[in-house]
Amino acid sequence: MTDPTSSAVLRGAVDLSSLRNRPQPPAGAEAPPAAAAAGAVASVPSLIVDVTDATFGDVLELSRTVPVVVDLWAEWCGPCKQLSPVLEKVVTELAGRVVLAKVDVDANPQLAQGFRAQSIPMVVALVAGQPVPLFTGAVPEAQVREVFAQLLQLAAQNGVTGTVQTGEPVAEPEEPAIPPLHAEAFEAIEAGDYARAVTAYERALAENPRDEEARSGLGQVRLLERVQGVDLQAARAAAAASPRDVAAQFTVADLDLAGGHVEDAFIRLLDLFAALPDDERAPVRERLLELFGLVGDADPRVLQARRSLANLMF
Known part of the structure; x- marks a missing residue:
């Protein structure tokens, strides 16, 4: 060119x-x-x-x-x-x-x-x-x-x-078909039957261990199942009365995470991890890792909590 x-x-x-x-413009017209x-x-x-x-x-x-x-x-x-x-x-x-x-x-x-x-x-x-x-x-x-x-x-x-x-019509992208076990889990969640949803996701993972959507869904449904019907005030009172009671602290951490108080949940479990002897820490670490997965590894709150956990372990 x-x-x-x-x-x-x-x-x-x-x-x-x-x-x-x-056609040419008429005489005298502006070009x-x-x-x-x-x-x-x-x-x-x-x-x-x-x-x-x-x-x-x-x-x-x-x-x-x-x-x-x-x-x-x-x-x-x-x-x-x-x-x-x-x-x-x-x-x-x-x-x-x-x-x-x-x-x-x-x-x-x-x-x-x-x-x-x-x-x-x-x-x-x-x-x-x-x-x-x-x-x-x-x-x-x-x-x-x-x-x-x-x-x-x-x-x-x-x-x-x-x-x-x-003027060409814009084709709407077709939504991918939902796998049957995922659809079953969604239906169970809408009905409040979290146990059935857990079972559906577990079956999906058994069929395909790389099904990350099923893995994520399973973690979320397990959280919902754990907090279903729990009285928040009673749970907080129990956790305050027994700072080293793992089950009581887990319950409040779950409630915090489900309510969007992510940092509060992490801090509670990190404090619990630090207060326990080495031979009692494993369940707390596993629960923290589970909650990290629910929030997402790229979330800055997860990154900070992971660093804090590593410092406590080593």
């Missing part, structure tokens, strides 16, 4: 005046602007359109809003079939900043003649209604990306900085 910083590039070497197919207002938005059926001799005027007009890349190709042309998918991929990734106009030179001889397409594939851009020669032949994807980047710079220098939006 010629140096995009040169204003002479925009004038191009191709005369498309005979292809505009647009249309060279380019659409900055940031303008146009609506098109697709970012990739087939263009004919008869519809080319619409593409010229669109180039006042966004650069239009014209791909001149033919069905018999092998290199064209290599290049076209690359052009379509890059244009799609630019998400409305460029439109690709595909011209079958055999079916549209007037356009082929207007662009002086002596060999194909031939790729030309239109900016504000004016042609900008890009390249001829099937070029690598990296080179296509570089040329398109230069084209966008050139378009911006000439006031063509709009975008287009398509």
Whole structure:
């Protein structure tokens, strides 16, 4: 592509005046602007359109809003079939900043003649209604990306900085099917039957030990099962009366975690771990690790609690 910083590039070497197919303004009327207002938005059926001799005027007009890349190709042309998918991929990734106009030179001889397409594939851009020669032949994807980047710079220098939006329906992503045992667990949780949910997740893990969703769900349901029906005030009173009662401290830590008081739960169990003799610490460590898994290893509160646990152990 010629140096995009040169204003002479925009004038191009191709005369498309005979292809505009647009009515001329009446005498005395103000001529249309060279380019659409900055940031303008146009609506098109697709970012990739087939263009004919008869519809080319619409593409010229669109180039006042966004650069239009014209791909001149033919069905018999092998290199064209290599290049076209690359052009379509890059244009799609630019998400409305460029439109690709595909011209079958055999079916549209007037356009082929207007662009002086002596060999194909031939790729030309239109900016504000004016042609900008890009390249001829099937070029690598990296080179296509570089040329398109230069084209966008050139378009911006000439006031063509709009975008287009398509009328294509946006396909809603299909939700993945829920495995039967997971569905059974969800149904049990909604019914408050946590024991049945635990059983369903345990069966899922037995079938697939790498099922991380089942592992996470099992930990959460076990927590819900432990705190179900527990009186918070009574549990706190029992824990306060017996600071080294492991079961009592576990219950309050579970209640804190279930209520969103993550740091309180960790601190309670770390204090308990520090207060117990070495031969009684293992259950506390296991409960801490279980709660760490529920919160998530990347959580800064978990990272801090892990460091504190390591300091107490070593």
